[in-house]
Amino acid sequence: MSRIDLTHTRHHRELAMMPIFRPLKRGERKTKRGIDFRYAIKGGTVHLQSIDLLGIDDQSLFFELLALAGIKRNDRGLLPLEPAGPIGKELRAKIRIEGLIDDIQKISTTERDLAYCLGIHGTSVTWGLIREGLKRLQGVSFHYKMETGEEYGSNLLSWHKDFGGIIHVALNPLNTLAILSQHVRIDLTERKMIGSEYGKAAHAWLCSWLRPGKEASILPQTLGEHVWPTPATESECRKRLWKMRLFLRKELANIGWSLNETGEIFRIGRPKRRK
Numbered sequence: 494m495s496r497i498d499l500t501h502t503r504h505h506r507e508l509a510m511m512p513i514f515r516p517l518k519r520g521e522r523k524t525k526r527g528i529d530f531r532y533a534i535k536g537g538t539v540h541l542q543s544i545d546l547l548g549i550d551d552q553s554l555f556f557e558l559l560a561l562a563g564i565k566r567n568d569r570g571l572l573p574l575e576p577a578g579p580i581g582k583e584l585r586a587k588i589r590i591e592g593l594i595d596d597i598q599k600i601s602t603t604e605r606d607l608a609y610c611l612g613i614h615g616t617s618v619t620w621g622l623i624r625e626g627l628k629r630l631q632g633v634s635f636h637y638k639m640e641t642g643e644e645y646g647s648n649l650l651s652w653h654k655d656f657g658g659i660i661h662v663a664l665n666p667l668n669t670l671a672i673l674s675q676h677v678r679i680d681l682t683e684r685k686m687i688g689s690e691y692g693k694a695a696h697a698w699l700c701s702w703l704r705p706g707k708e709a710s711i712l713p714q715t716l717g718e719h720v721w722p723t724p725a726t727e728s729e730c731r732k733r734l735w736k737m738r739l740f741l742r743k744e745l746a747n748i749g750w751s752l753n754e755t756g757e758i759f760r761i762g763r764p765k766r767r768k
Contacts, residue, residue, distance in 0.1 A: 498682075499557060499560040499561070499564075499610055499681050500560075500680070500681055500682050500767070501560065501563075501678050501679060501680050501681055501682070502556045502557075502559040502560045502563065502678070502679040502681060503559060503560075503563040503671050503672050503676040503677075503678060504556075504559060504668065504671055504676060504677050504678075504679055504701065505667040505668050505670065505671035505676065505677075506671075506676070506677045506701055507534060507539070507667070508635070508665075508667055508668060508671075509677055509679070509697065509698075509700075509701035510698060510701045510702065510719070511530075511539070511541055511635070512528070512530060512541070512719070512722035513528070513541065513543070513547055513552075513633060513649075514547045514548060514549060514551055514552035514555075514694060514697075515546075515547075515548070515549075515694060515720060515721055515722065515723075516548065516549055516689075516690040516691045516694055516720065516721070517546055517548040517549075517690075521546060522545060522546050522548070525546060526544075526546075527542070527543040527544045527545045527546055527547075527632075528541060528542065528543045528546065528547070528633075529541070529542050529543075530542075530722070534637075536639050536640050536641070537637060537638050537639035537640050537641075538637075538638050539635055539636065539637050539638075540635065540636045540638070540646075541633070541634075541635050542633070542634050542635075542636075543629070543632050543633040543634070544632050545629045545632055547629050547630070547633065548690070549690040549693050549694055550622075550626060551626050551629050551630060552693070552694070552697065553611060553684075553693070554607070554611065554623065554626040554627070554630065555630055555649070555650075556679060556681060556684070556697075557607060557610040557611060557681075558600065558602075558607075558650070558662055558664070559664070559668060559672065560610075560681060561600050561602055561606075561610070562598050562600045562662075562664055562668075562672050563672050570598050570599055570600065571596055571597060571598060571599070571669070572584060572585060572597040572598070572599040572663055574595060580653050580655065580661050581599070583651075583653050584597070584599065584651045584652070584653060584661060584662075584663035585597070585651075585663070586651075587631065587648065587651035587652075587653075587663075588647050588648050588650065588651040588663050588665065589634070589647055589648050590647045590666065591636065591644065591645055591646045591647060592637075592643065592644055592645025592646065595666060596666050596669045596670065596673075597663045597664060597665070597666060597669055598663070598664045598668070598669040598672050598673070599661065599662070599663050599664075600661075600662050600664070601659050601660065601661050601662075602659070602660050602662070603658060603659060603660060604619060604620045604623055604658065604660065607623050607660070608623065611623075612685075623660075624654075627650075627652045627660075627662075630649050630650050630652075631648055631649065631650055631651055631652060632648070633648060633649040634646065634647070634648050634649070635647070635649070635665075645666075647665045647666060648665065649665055649668075650662055650663060650664050650665060651663045677700060677701045677704070678700065678704075678705065678766065679697055679700040679701065680700060680767070682767070683696060683748040683749070684696055684697070686747065686748050687744050687748065688744070689736070689740065689744065691720055691721075691733075691736050691737075691740065692740045692744045692745075694720045695716055695719075695720050695737065695740050695745075696744075696745070696748075698716070698719045698720065699716070699745075699761070699763070700763070703761070703763045704763065705763050705764065705765050705766040706763065706764070706765040706766065707762070707763055708751070708760060708761065708762040708763075709760075709761065710758050710759065710760045710761075711758075711759055711761065712757055712758060712759070713734055713737035713738045713741060713757065713759065714734055714737070714757075716737050716741070717730075717733045717734055717736070717737040720733070720737070721733055741754075741759050741761070742754070745761065749764045750762060750763055750764060
């Protein structure tokens with residue numbers, strides 16, 4: 494793949510708004526369990542599980558993979574239902590499809606290209622960081638149960654690194670659908686301008702909630718509940734609220750979003766889609 498700057502990610506709205514990723518404190522992955530959420534969605538419920546906690550570094554890796562898949566989006570990138578080769582068969586087996594939705598987008602990349610996209614350069618641990626991130630992403634599973642009786646789900650992705658150093662990645666059916674058709678657009682150019690992890694998480698959620706060129710009102714507390722879905726002490730809640738106010742007033746404004754503050758209500762406007 495030629496070196497390019499990825500500008501945006503095409504994401505599935507419901508997956509993008511799920512609390513899969515959040516800012517983590519140093520060492521938190523070693524001391525706390527993963528995620529296990531059940532919550533209502535339109536027309537049903539979804540169960541989200543992972544053994545590991547996923548941080549904003551994992552979110553960045555996932556966004557880059559989605560962006561790479563969106564560059565040459567077409568039906569030719571779909572993995573056949575019965576792949577001919579062993580790599581395709583392994584990717585199909587590891588992603589663990591449940592239900593009738595079975596289209597899977599497959600991409601191939603390299604450690605060097607992923608490192609370039611992520612801004613990781615010249616370190617001996619580059620592949621280790623990417624490998625551990627891919628393992629955590631593969632460990633995320635979601636299961637939908639609809640009021641109609643339909644059920645479906647899968648892992649977030651599956652991956653394989655071959656002997657030639659090529660990394661093969663298969664993306665779940667919902668993200669495949671978003672890559673090929675209806676989606677929400679997460680601006681990666683804006684994301685790279687945000688310095689804080691909580692700011693990156695908040696920006697990703699806002700991009701999923703608010704379409705380009707639109708305006709809406711939100712409370713900092715509400716935004717914080719999406720960035721940190723877990724309960725906290727009163728002191729920690731005050732810190733989270735302060736961080737959300739800081740993000741809205743400074744970081745969000747610095748990347749071109751409009752802001753009008755009335756008491757605790759923030760009226761924000763997302764810029765029109767960049768060409």
